[in-house]
Amino acid sequence: MLNIKNNIKVLLTACVALTIPTILSAATSYASVSPIGNPSSATKAESLTAEVQEDNLEKSDQLCIDTNLGRTRLKELLLNKRGVALTFDDGPNPHTTPYILDILKKRHLKAVFFVLGVQANKYPDIVKRIHDEGHIVGNHTYGHKNLAKLKPAAIKKEIESTNKLIEKITGTKPKFIRPPYGSVNKAVVEAINEEGMSMVLWTVDTKDWHSKNEKAVLKEVDRQLHISSGKCIGGAILMHDIYPSTVRALDPVLDKLASNNYKVYSVDNLGNTESDFWSVKAPIFCTRPISLHADPEISRNPLMITLLKDKPKEKVSQMGMLKARKEGNLLIYLAMAR
Ligand code: NI
Numbered sequence: 001m002l003n004i005k006n007n008i009k010v011l012l013t014a015c016v017a018l019t020i021p022t023i024l025s026a027a028t029s030y031a032s033v034s035p036i037g038n039p040s041s042a043t044k045a046e047s048l049t050a051e052v053q054e055d056n057l058e059k060s061d062q063l064c065i066d067t068n069l070g071r072t073r074l075k076e077l078l079l080n081k082r083g084v085a086l087t088f089d090d091g092p093n094p095h096t097t098p099y100i101l102d103i104l105k106k107r108h109l110k111a112v113f114f115v116l117g118v119q120a121n122k123y124p125d126i127v128k129r130i131h132d133e134g135h136i137v138g139n140h141t142y143g144h145k146n147l148a149k150l151k152p153a154a155i156k157k158e159i160e161s162t163n164k165l166i167e168k169i170t171g172t173k174p175k176f177i178r179p180p181y182g183s184v185n186k187a188v189v190e191a192i193n194e195e196g197m198s199m200v201l202w203t204v205d206t207k208d209w210h211s212k213n214e215k216a217v218l219k220e221v222d223r224q225l226h227i228s229s230g231k232c233i234g235g236a237i238l239m240h241d242i243y244p245s246t247v248r249a250l251d252p253v254l255d256k257l258a259s260n261n262y263k264v265y266s267v268d269n270l271g272n273t274e275s276d277f278w279s280v281k282a283p284i285f286c287t288r289p290i291s292l293h294a295d296p297e298i299s300r301n302p303l304m305i306t307l308l309k310d311k312p313k314e315k316v317s318q319m320g321m322l323k324a325r326k327e328g329n330l331l332i333y334l335a336m337a338r
Helices: 002-029 040-046 050-063 071-078 097-106 117-122 124-132 152-170 186-194 214-224 244-259 302-308 318-326 330-336
Strands: 083-089 112-115 136-139 235-240 263-265 274-276
Touching: 071 083, 071 235, 083 097, 097 124, 097 244, 112 117, 112 124, 117 124, 117 152, 124 136, 124 152, 136 152, 152 186, 214 235, 214 244, 235 244, 318 330
Parallel strands: 083 112, 083 235, 083 263, 112 136
Antiparallel strands: 263 274
């Protein structure tokens, strides 16, 4: 068993090693992405502190109705699931959102995009594409204002005008809303209820708006989902599809989740519908410390000794790793590779 445990470290080592070229290649691919002109409302809004968000998350949970997905409810649904919901806010942005959509399409994954009315108005084609490709278009208000600071009529206007716009573009009235900063009060919850919508918050804040750095985003996901520690909890991940760094982070984040057997859930069916990153059910193992050069004899397990001893070593390659994973042989592949 010691050897098995040890060998699992290979996974971590190899994953980290493989994400580096991925990040580099992604950086090259998206090098042409120019610094984007963020919507001024969003930029100003994102300067609020994370502490404010946390405060509001707790408050909003107390105000939740059954259909709402506040932080507590999301934890109930996802914490023990080794599953994530992917959520993107503040778009669409023509310089970044299409790249996010390309990546999700390539991986056959679905996400929810909480769009701003002001951006949807400028880029209806991207909103249409989000919808047409099977993702959920959610309401993130028209101008990214802190709803809890507005009068009831203004709250209603922010929500309704965005719903109407999205419905005009996609033909479907949005079911989900994410108030900017997760900031809500009684009046906001009432307005959401009146529109017959469900509020969706998050449990994992990648802080991509703050770091604007793909490695930092990956680190936050790993830390908040407790992946490297081996606990591997589930969660709803908050990202923003308006930063090139988030585009560059997405593949490495999804690689990390996939290599730890996470599944992606849609927010409209967190308990039931699921789609695997890969179409195989691979054995569940999580990342642990391991020595690549461990002697299989230590395991005293005849099968492990036969499999691992005196076999020709081959170089770890991303393709080889993917193939082995599909066959359910990732552990053996990594243990035999050099
Ligand atoms: Ni936002």
